[in-house]
Amino acid sequence: MPASEVLTLLSPELVVLVGIALVLALDLAWRDQPGRLLPFVALAVPVVAVGPVAALWGRRESLLSGMMAVDPFALYFKLILLGAAALVMLGSVRYFQTRAGRQGEFYLLLLLATLAAMLATSATDLISIYLAFEFVSLSCYVLVSYLRGSRLSSEAGLKYFLFGAVTSAVMLYGMSLLYGAAGTTSLEGIAKALRGPAASLRWLAVPTAVLLLAGFSFKIAIAPFHQWAPDAYQGAPTPVTAFLSVGSKMAGIAVLVRVMVVAMGDFQPAWARMLGAFAIVSMVLGNLVAAQQTDIKRMLAYSSIAHAGYIMVGFVTFVLDPAAFTGLNGVLLYAGVYLFTNIGAFLGVIAFEEATGSTTIADYEGLIRRSPFLAALLAYFLLSLTGMPFTGGMFAKFFVFAPAIQAGSFGFLLAAVGVATSIVAAFYYLNVVRLMFFRTVEGANRLIIPGAVRVGLAIAAAATLLIGLYPQPLISLASRSVVMLGALP
């Protein structure tokens, strides 16, 4: 493959890379007068990078000696990551102007994390996967502890780092076993080797699957590897929390799906039910504990654990019965909806924190009087997370639970736990709505919402509403994006 071709295939990443260099240079150039323009330069990067992703649409190529792949699956997740980065940046403009003097580094790190996550979605080799993963993690560790003056932020970063280091080591151990058995690090090669020449070592697949899933589950924050998430989500700067809950989570999901389908697909009986059990624990624990939280970031942290569980329901049923309903579609659709809904909710939290300095749920009391716009949109996102009609959230849930019903009794169990825990979820989401709408506080001032956050909220709400009214375009997009290089048809 000629170099120009390789560069074309990597063009989305290259655009982000050039953007990173630009942000770095401008940050230096504007050192004396902290640039008001810098956030918008950074914001342009993910927006521009959508162009090359769209231009590559439909391509299915392997490059760099099989280290990376450009296929619809990777491109779909890249779109989600770019969307996440752009929306998070809209929420960051004022946040870092008022909090940290050095806002340039934040945009740099966020773009680095985005670049890393994009590489992870394309990685098709254990080595590139590990490198991309560590790249995401290292950027995120720094992002989480970005508020140097804040003890909470530093503690969150440290916890995240310690947990991350351990699970990375565990995952790496799994990868080394897999390499030892198959004699190759290519995902496709591993599947082939274990089917043929290395068949005598097939038994290694079981422990390997456990070790790999531990590493992936950490990134996605599914139980029982979720313990870092509540502290990290609460302590991190809120825009970073928003990125963690969608950006790095989606990168983790993309890698998990690719590795388990391409390399470990043959050993599905060994791990599918275990992952299903993780999903059940995530849904139950995430929702039950979320209901007891008093801090909204912590509540959304637990809720994001539960949502990762819902997504895993979609994936596990796809593995158990690939023909059920619309297959892997549900996972991709959920990811697309979750991008707008969850970042939308976090943008609401950012706006409120900007105006009041608080993230305590009780302080949301009477928000409808203080900012009808914010209260209405935040309520809308919470209803979407609940799965109400005329929100994207309803179709997201529909498309992961529907196949589960079809996939035998284990699938039915997953669906039953899913819908039962959604009712618990409704309780705590609506608790915030209750405070915002049913109570009024005398003499409370009106809140001022920064313009960029308003734009972000409006975009996220419009997208969620559009998907809720007419989901067909996203469904079509998702069903064309389930194509993964190297996966058995």
Place this chain on the structure above:
Amino acid sequence: MGFPVLTLVTFMPLLGALIVLLLPAANTRAIKQVAVITALVTLALGVIIWAAYDRGAGGLQLQERAAWIPSIGVDYHMGVDGVSVPLILLTTLLTPLCLWYSSFTIRERVKEFFFLFLLLETGMLGTFAALDLVLFYVFWELGLVPMYFLIGVWGGAKREYAAIKFFLYTLTGSVAMLLGFLYVYFSTGTFSIPDAAASMEAMRPFGANFTVVSLAFWGIFLAFAIKLPLWPFHTWLPDAHTEAPTAGSVILAGVLLKLGGYGFVRILLPVFPSAFRYWAPLVATLAVISIVYGALVCIAQWDLKRLIAYSSVSHMGYVMLGIAAAAYALGTPQQATSGAIALNGAVLQMFSHGLITGSLFFLVGVIYDRAHTRDLRAFGGLGSIVPYFYGFMLVAAFASLGLPGLAGFWAEFMVFRGALAIMPVAAVVGGLGIVFTAGYILWKIMQHVFLGPPNEKWLKLPDMHSWEIITLAPLMASIVLVGLYPTPLVNIINTAAAALSELL
């Protein structure tokens, strides 16, 4: 496909809601005018549907169908039959009255109130017109959110508790229903209600696995039973009705409960005829318990609004009894006529209960606005103090009791006439409900509120304002009209009931 009148009637309130949203919150006058006018236009459309439905032809009419989510075969499919037409008319009739009444009583957060109320009407009308399971589910759930806010923001002292209880109960039913719908889809390959009914029929008697069929049946049943509400799923209702603002209680009792009854007739009966027949005795038992238990609780109640709330449990039990009897008669040709009569009665009962309980809740609102209490022990002798109120209450209460010549009579008569031939024991025990109803209407409401020596505290109680009379007059007229001349209504219902009772 002709003129899309069903789409128009469903989304007209939404259009009004959006206009309300754009108006400045301070301009309450314009907001109220827009809301009431929108609801009146919707009523006009409801009347047009009533007139346009061809009674001679019967079946599903005014259908509209367009692909909505083609990947999974979900259509935007609307259509009405003899069951939905009266309920659409009822909805479009009650909503303008509620909005008119509220434009005098709602003083806080006016814009939100009228926005949500119109949104609620779209949800209700959409549910009555939807012929696709997913579309039905979407509209069904759409009604849930505005009602939650109506109770929670404008409700009484325990409104927050009542609102979340209402929401979680209904949501529990909804998700069970969704799983049931998916079962129907996976069995028949379609989300279309008429198509599913036709293909499930082919799977008679029980398809491959009766346990699974029953699970799906009870999943869907749960949603409708909670909404109806059927004992023992009724416990959200007294709280929600009691705490909701007057217009909220009216629409909750008048229309939202009918969504449950409608669901049984529109979906459960045609799609699961065999399973419904199998389980009909159990369903009838629950219905009879609802009737008797609801009436007994009423006798023990001292809070007027709560009493009327519980009377809904009892009266909606008649609806369930009629439907259960019709289901039990399926497949037995000599009982088909009785089944059709019971089903006619059930649907008629939904319509007349909407008028009667709607009136009663308005009247409770009228007295509560003046006396600021609903404790029956605090009243007495009001008959001579507020004669207009007395007169209106007399009509509504006696209609509720089932007095011949008023709307409640024909429905109860037909339910019991039908059920007696099919399930005599259930009908006889359920008949006790009528006796108890007479007890609480006469003893608790009439005697405690209006008769006896006038309580000095209330001597200066003002009688009904003209706008309150305007609210109630159309309802009173309808109650008397349906009581004296139910034929047009029965004719239209019967086109659907006759078809439904010959399913197997």
